[in-house]
Amino acid sequence: MNRFLKAFSLVAIIVFFASCKNDDDVKVAPPRDYGVQYASDKDSIMKFLTNHYIDLNTETLDATFPEITNAAEQTSIWDQTDYPLQNIKITRNDVEYTVYYLSFRQGVNKSPSLGDNINVTYRGTLFDGTQFDYRPYSSTEVELYGFIPGWWDIMPLFKSGNFVEGNIGEPASFTDFGAGAMFLPSGLAYFNQTRSNLIPPYTCLAFTFQLLDVTYTDLDKDGILNKDEAAEPGASIEYYDTDGDGTPNYLDNDDDGDGRYTKDEIRIPGTTNQYYTFEEMFNEDGTVKDEFKCSPSSTLPKFLDPACKGGE
Incomplete structure (x- = not known):
């Protein structure tokens, strides 16, 4: 990788x-x-x-x-x-x-x-x-x-x-x-x-x-479009680096640094190559839906949360 x-x-x-x-x-x-x-x-x-x-x-x-x-x-x-x-x-x-x-x-x-x-x-x-x-x-x-x-x-x-x-x-x-x-x-x-x-x-x-x-493209092939890689309204993707590894999310196929590919963490259960869209994981007000959080207090979806090991 x-x-x-x-x-x-x-x-x-x-x-x-x-x-x-x-x-x-x-x-x-x-x-x-x-x-x-x-x-x-x-x-x-x-x-x-x-x-x-x-x-x-x-x-x-x-x-x-x-x-x-x-x-x-x-x-x-x-x-x-x-x-x-x-x-x-x-x-x-x-x-x-x-x-x-x-x-x-x-x-x-x-x-x-x-x-x-x-x-x-x-x-x-x-x-x-x-x-x-x-x-x-x-x-x-x-x-x-x-x-x-x-x-x-x-x-x-x-x-x-x-x-x-x-x-x-x-x-x-x-x-x-x-x-x-x-x-x-x-x-x-x-x-x-x-x-x-x-x-x-x-x-x-x-x-x-x-x-x-x-x-719209997905340069790192992680299932998340480049435009959605910042996960914050108005934020630029240029330096947005969730896991702090020096590689911005739009070029990083493991955004939270947990050793699992992002696309594996957002795959729809029971499918091989179908993924939840960014819009499906967020509410209209921009907050993360509960089912895509690691914990109730988290503000990031599981695939972006460094505290959420393995996307679980």
Whole structure:
């Protein structure tokens, strides 16, 4: 089991450094202190948000951000109210980042977790408008954990759309999908890497995106979907590690460290490969149903409770 997890973690690391697009021309600059660099990035981001405006295609929900040339007619990203600028706090590398983003539409269907697959179209640009990456519509899904870290935090805030099957000879399409933009400091992007000579080291990036579809996955094959591996409302699966063994639950097929596979602990009695769903084990208020607890005082289901040896 440990060999499987180490091998999987290595694959995840490789995919992470591939980031938004595979690229052989990667150079690494001397590392800087993350906190010092973020102070510089904050200044760059604030200048961009106050000196550029939104030019939005209301049909595709794709946007560009031209520089303001007529303040009387062009309202900055920071000051405009059609799509109020939002932000979340993210702590990585011992730095608390404020990540700014725009929601052009929230979406109506599924929100991805870090471990899920997404069908997404996007455009990546530098703050001077240079486009360095573009992904038009494709029927192929991509893994969210294969993107740069800023994506891991912004994508779960949006939902996918509804699939519309095309007529004969016409492609399928999506309606009511989530769409927005994110403005990332270098510490949540490529930091000290140079990518294809288009992205210098320590560069802030802007992305616009349309989240078309989401497929929930189970990376560790433990019978629990990645989206449910945190077991706490609103918690990220990235570091959620019930047994404290250093492997987050979504990559750990024994979440409570009791020596039994999680899927064996949630198997429906009398079956060989049928499992209770996460929803079946919890009440509507988010508490665990009594029959799935180790003891009346437990707040975790048996398969997550380190005090519940053997899942009994």
